[in-house]
Amino acid sequence: CSLCGQYPAKERESPPEGILWLCASCKQKRTCSRWLRIHDSIANTIKESRPKVNEVKFPEQFEQFEKIGKESRIEGYMGYVVADGNRMGEKIKLHEVSSTADRYHDFSEKVKECTDEALVEAIIESVPKTFDKRDNSVFLPVLVLILGGDDMTLVTTAESALPLAAKFSQKFQQKTKEKGIPEISMSVGVVISKIAFPIFSYAKLGEELLKSAKRLSREMRKGGKEVGAIDFMVVTSPSTQSLEEVRKDSFYYEKKDTSERFWLTARPYTTTESDYDFNLEKMLNFTRQFKNSDFPRTRLKAMERYLRMGKGNSILEFCTMRLRLKETKETKETHYGLLNEFISTFKLHEQMPWRIEKDNAGEYFLTNFLDLVEIYEFVQGGKQ
Incomplete structure (x- = not known):
């Protein structure tokens, strides 16, 4: 397919x-054919808010994503977003949903409305628009590929993918509450890669990321709350490995001499409010702040090296970097303060820049600084 x-x-x-x-x-x-009508809905909404716009254009050719790639801040990259409602099977079995044919039909129609409305709003708020004065048209670099009842697949610019995905998940869940149907959360998988990356590879990895996000949402449901979730990956070269294998190769290591274990990612993240510390909106906001403050990129990139050096060396390197930021008068309040705020928000202060987590094998050290480093170039902010 x-x-x-x-x-x-x-x-x-x-x-x-x-x-x-x-x-x-x-x-x-x-x-x-809701996927066709959704483009019309997006265009009409833009025209209503901008009367001078005569036409809203979308990418025309499915197999040629060059237009989207050229609109991306990092040229040649695009974002692939796949989303699906959580635990829909459970919702359909509820008495208030399936007791009569009319109730089931009403539920189904309202879910579609939630999906369509949330998607239109998320796209308009997240995707950059290019205005052409020659014909008063707007080009919107987004293409909805699939739109089902509660599932959706689209492609857009690399820097729009994560904000769009987060907003879509948030808005969908909020609209289910507003329309008086059982609350439904939304999970999302996001792949950011080169436009030459085969579409079936985007789809395969996107589905794996979606399943990973759904596992977190299912775990959060044990606390009695519906929580949306998202997993994401920036891919620079195709791989035949599974998501689990890639994550373990790239973000996990053990120190044989101390038996200490380290995870360099906190993915997946939540998209809606909960007690879970790792929320995508927080991460995106911090990424924008780091970029807007012109935080030294070399210091962020250096983390890729020393966070793999074990607990003692990584703590020493990190604290040395933090101390140097404090001693720089011009940026002390911004860079040093921002770093401290990141540490506090994600609770990395216990063994800075690590936090201690537990699983069936015992304690391990976790940090999410490399999540920030990975998406840094694909989040709008800083000097354009």
């Missing part, structure tokens, strides 16, 4: 954007 990359293609389509081979599921979703 050209769209999901998961199932065998059964039918061929020849739209203006080129030949598509579709599985039965994607064919059904495109036949229902």
Whole structure:
């Protein structure tokens, strides 16, 4: 299948954007054609707020993402976003939903409304618009590929992907509460990579990230609260490894002499409010602040090296860097203060820059500074 990359293609389509081979599921979703109407809804909303706009344009060719890549701040990259409602099977079994055909139909229609409305708002708020004075048109670098009842897949600029995904998850959950149906949270997987990255590879990794986010949401549900979640990855080169293997190779190590274990990522993150410390909105806000304050990038990049040196050496290197920031009068209040705020928010002060966590194998050290480093170039802020 050209769209999901998961199932065998059964039918061929020849739209203006080129030949598509579709599985039965994607064919059904495109036949229902909400993905076409959603572009119209986005365009109409923009025209209402900007009367001078005559036309809103979207990328035309499915297999050629060059326009999106050129609009990205890091040219040649784009973001692939896949989202799905959490525990929909459980919601459908509720008496208030399935006791009658009318109730089930009403629930289904309201879920669709929540998805459409949340998506339109998230796209308009998150995706940069390019205005062309020649014909008073606006180009919006986003393309909705799949839009089902509570699931969605789209591509957009690299720096729009994470903010859009977070807002979509938040807005969808809020709208389910406003419309009087059982509250539903939304999980999201985001892949940021080069436009030349095969679409089926985007789809495969996106689904793995989505499943990872859903596991966190399911774990958070044990506390009695619906919580949206997101997992993400920046990919610079294709890999045949699974997400679990990549994470373990890139973000995990053990010190054989001390038996200490270290995780260099806190992913997945939550998208909605909860008691969980690692929230994507907080991470995005900090990333913008680091960029806007012109925090020395060399100091952030250096973390990739010394955070892999074990507890003692990494603590020494980090504290030395922090002390030097404090001694720099010009940026003491901004850079030093910002670093301390990050440490406090994510509770990394116990063994700075680490926090101690536990699993079935015992204690391990965790930090999320490399999450910030990974997305740094793909979050708007700083000198454009």
